[in-house]
Amino acid sequence: MRKTLPRAALGPLFALATAAHAAVMTPPVAPPSVPFTKATVIAGAKFFADHCSACHAVSNLRYKRMGADLGLSKAVITKSFMKPGGANYLKGMRPAMTQAEAKKWFGLPAPNLSHMARALGPRFLYTYLTSFYWDPKRPSGWNNHVFPNVAMPYILAPWGGIYTKNGKLLVPGRETPAVFDRHVADVVAFLRYASDPSVFERRAIGRYVIGAFVILSILAYLLKKDYWRDVHDKEAPGGAQKGATAKSARKG
Amino acid sequence: MSKVVDWFNARFPAREMMREHMTEYYAPKNFNILYYTGSLLLLMIVLQLLSGFFLMAHYVPTSQDAYNSVQGIMYDTKWGWLVRYMHVDGVSLIFILLYLHIGRGLLYGSYRSPRELLWVIGYLIYVLMMGEAFFGYILPFGNLSYWAGQVITSIIHAVPIIGPGLTTLARGGPGVGTATLERFLALHAVLWFLILAACIGLHILALHKVGSNNPDGIEIKDHKGPDGTPLDGIPFHPYYTVKDIFGVGVFLTLFAAIIFYAPTMHGVFLERTTFFRANPMVSLPDVTPPWYLAPYYAMLRAVPNKYEGIALMVAAVVVPFFMPWLDRCKVRSSRYRPVYRFMILLMAVTFFTLAYVGEQPPLPKYFLIERLGATIYLGFYLLLPIISRFEPTRPVPERVRS
């Protein structure tokens, strides 16, 4: 029935609909509940700088901005977060590898992760990062439950361990599953921050702004009540009195 | 001081305008919470203009740089995120207010004589606002913007004879690109906005000519006191100005809560797919409109034939214009019309169900809902002339209740 649609307008639409992102097929695993705080984001940023920024850019997030948001000094940022080789304090996070190199090694450049958390959602990112398995049929040796035939090698294997498709542990990782899951959750927290860097600033001032508007509302309400008193009085000359007696009666 | 004021008033009708529109404009005293929506819409239009001004100062309307210029506002511009979230979330809040405002008009029969023109101008504002939102939606040039622009401009293709020419004119070329962004920006920020603002001015003038309706649907001008002012009316200023300031306070509290703590409203106010750069090579799983336009989109999909679908959608958008002439009942307010009240509630539930369905991928399980929804929505308007002639009504009081 749908096929009868002329292509011009709706044709592309329904074609798109069938090409749904393969990722949506498996329900995301719930990340362990880690508080989304500056501390977890800093831990995640460190982890990201060590393991991910070899390939991935976070080009919209400048190191300077990150330092300001997370309360880190330029010295700390330069020492622990910026990788040698072209990283600029005033610029966004760039991968150590060039796009051409990435293309040669993985078939495609690793995507810029600036907006990834907003686009895919933190739950999906967590699931993606914990769903890699060993697949000898793939050229890289890796596959992913929620991203079939993924081009990214599982660089976290030394920490998280190597599993088969059925979930059998082949080689245990350096970290216990609990510790590893926390680390992954930290990275996801960092990516969440990177996709929405105003988050700490917003939270810090939000309550004052809301407080100011609440006070304004209360004052406006009192003013309104005062002005409207004569409307209600005029309404029912006996009514206002009746209200008053009822009140005093209840008090008595 | 008073000399300066007198000098000014001798040369400009400020005092007369103040009297006519504020201190001697009598409004019914029994307004309820739905009557805050008008003043809040005025506030929101001004806020959109302000935040839009700051956005435009940083925006680059080219297919190459549009996406990054908007991200620059979010990442690198001081208070840029505040301005952008105000503007983006403001749109959703405007549509929430518009739906409450229109719903209020339907509930209390505010479209009835002598307020037909007020209703028609108001509904025109709503239709213009849909266009305004669409143009704005394309500007950040995320992947959703690109595909939405592509799909919507191709709907114009269906117009007989001139359709293909119109599509090219709207896009400024064969596809959505820099030329499209440039003309959409010019429309969004200048021409369309000016028309919208002018219509809002006409709306207020028309309102003050005929006077406000009220939840009881009783004409307050029918009961005047010895001084010639309506017995159930109170001067807009100071009574409703102080009341509206209170409404503004509560509304801004909610607005701030959204901006500061849930700016994307879990992907409803700012969709996920807008966070990918526009890319003609990467098609999206589904191009769905934002929630406030989704009901019409669901109706478009309800029929398999493209032309019939578009006709149905256009009918759904246009038919409320005729509301003043479709309703034949003698009583205005739904407070005294139980059947009409039920019909409105059913129509409202249907409308928002369609909004939900319109956001879902086009799966067979939704076709039935889409069709049923479109039938109920259009059925409301088409059956009203008959039902309103025979429906039972309750006795209407002489004077407004408070």
Ligand code: HEM
């Ligand atoms: C940005 C858009 C709009 C603005 C700024 C606006 C503004 C206002 C204001 C300030 C009032 C008086 C206060 C009130 O009754 O709430 C009003 C009343 C009214 N508006 Fe609007 N309006 C807008 C859109 C609409 C739309 C879309 C419709 C209908 C389809 C509409 C229909 C009416 C009607 C019928 C009244 C009189 C209501 C009554 O007296 O019961 N307006 N509008």
